[in-house]
Amino acid sequence: MRRGPNWLAFVLALLWLAIILVPVYIMLRAAFMSRDDFAADGPVGLPASPTLENFRYALDNGFGLFLVNSLIMTIGCVLIVVLLVPPLAFAIVRGRSRWTRLSFQTMLFGLAIPAQVVVIPLNYLISQLGLYDTRIGVILPTAAFTIPLTTLIMTGVMREIGQDMYEAMSLDGAGAVRVFLQLALPLSKGGVATIAIFTALQAWNNYLIPLTLTRSADLRVATLGLGIFRKEFALNVPGLMSAIVLTVIPILLFYIFARRALIAGIMGTGGK
Incomplete structure (x- = not known):
C-alpha cells in the first residue's frame, strides 16, 4: 500500500x-x-x-593566534592517532594471545570514562611531567581520549579484510610488518581517513583540556578565545559574532568535505 x-x-x-x-x-x-x-x-x-571590519577587529585583537594554536594542536593530535592507531588495530586483529584480547578490552573502558572525571589527576600528572602550559601537554591527553574509539573503528575496518588474504601473504613468507604495510594499511585507507576526521573534530572543539592545562594567553585555543572575547568585548556584538564565524568555518568545511568517510567508517564500512 x-x-x-x-x-x-x-x-x-x-x-x-x-x-x-x-x-x-x-x-x-x-x-x-x-x-x-x-x-x-x-x-x-x-x-x-x-x-568585513569585524573580522579584522577579531584578528587584530589576538583571535588569529587562537586559531593558529587550535590548528597546531589539531594537527598534532591527528598525527599521533594516525601513527599509533592503525598498527595497534592490526596487532589486535592479528593477535591470538589472551593478553592481546585482554588489553583491547581494558582499553575500551576508556569509552566509558569522560574527561571530566579524570581532569584533576590528569592536571597533576601533566604538571609532574613538566608539560603544564605547553602545547604538547594539551596534545597528548587530547589524542589519548580519542584512541579508544578510533582503535575500535580501525579494528572493525581491518577485520573486514578477508582472512584468506592475510593467510596468502603469510604463506608467501611475509612477516607481520610486511603484511601490515602492503595489505592491511592500503586496504584500510578509508578507516584511516575516518579516524583522522574524528580526531580533528574532537581536537578542534576541545575546551576542557586546554582550559585546565594552560594558563598563558599565547597558548589559548579558539574555543577558549571565544570565552575571553565574550568577557572583554561583550559590548561589541558584531566583533564577537565574527570571532564565532572564524571558529566555525574551518571545521565546518572540513566536515562537509569529509562527512561521508566519517559516517562510513563509524558504521563499519570505512575499509570498503
Whole structure:
C-alpha cells in the first residue's frame, strides 16, 4: 500500500530546521554588520551595508593566534592517532594471545570514562611531567581520549579484510610488518581517513583540556578565545559574532568535505 505524505514529520522537520538556522542567521548577519547598524537595526533583517571590519577587529585583537594554536594542536593530535592507531588495530586483529584480547578490552573502558572525571589527576600528572602550559601537554591527553574509539573503528575496518588474504601473504613468507604495510594499511585507507576526521573534530572543539592545562594567553585555543572575547568585548556584538564565524568555518568545511568517510567508517564500512 502506498503511504501518503507524512505532513507531521514534514512540519516537525521544518520546525527543527528553523530552530537551528535562525541562530546561525543571526550570527552571520551580525558578523557582517557595523556596530552602529547593529545597534540601530537589531539582529533581525538583512544588513544594509555588509562589512568585513569585524573580522579584522577579531584578528587584530589576538583571535588569529587562537586559531593558529587550535590548528597546531589539531594537527598534532591527528598525527599521533594516525601513527599509533592503525598498527595497534592490526596487532589486535592479528593477535591470538589472551593478553592481546585482554588489553583491547581494558582499553575500551576508556569509552566509558569522560574527561571530566579524570581532569584533576590528569592536571597533576601533566604538571609532574613538566608539560603544564605547553602545547604538547594539551596534545597528548587530547589524542589519548580519542584512541579508544578510533582503535575500535580501525579494528572493525581491518577485520573486514578477508582472512584468506592475510593467510596468502603469510604463506608467501611475509612477516607481520610486511603484511601490515602492503595489505592491511592500503586496504584500510578509508578507516584511516575516518579516524583522522574524528580526531580533528574532537581536537578542534576541545575546551576542557586546554582550559585546565594552560594558563598563558599565547597558548589559548579558539574555543577558549571565544570565552575571553565574550568577557572583554561583550559590548561589541558584531566583533564577537565574527570571532564565532572564524571558529566555525574551518571545521565546518572540513566536515562537509569529509562527512561521508566519517559516517562510513563509524558504521563499519570505512575499509570498503
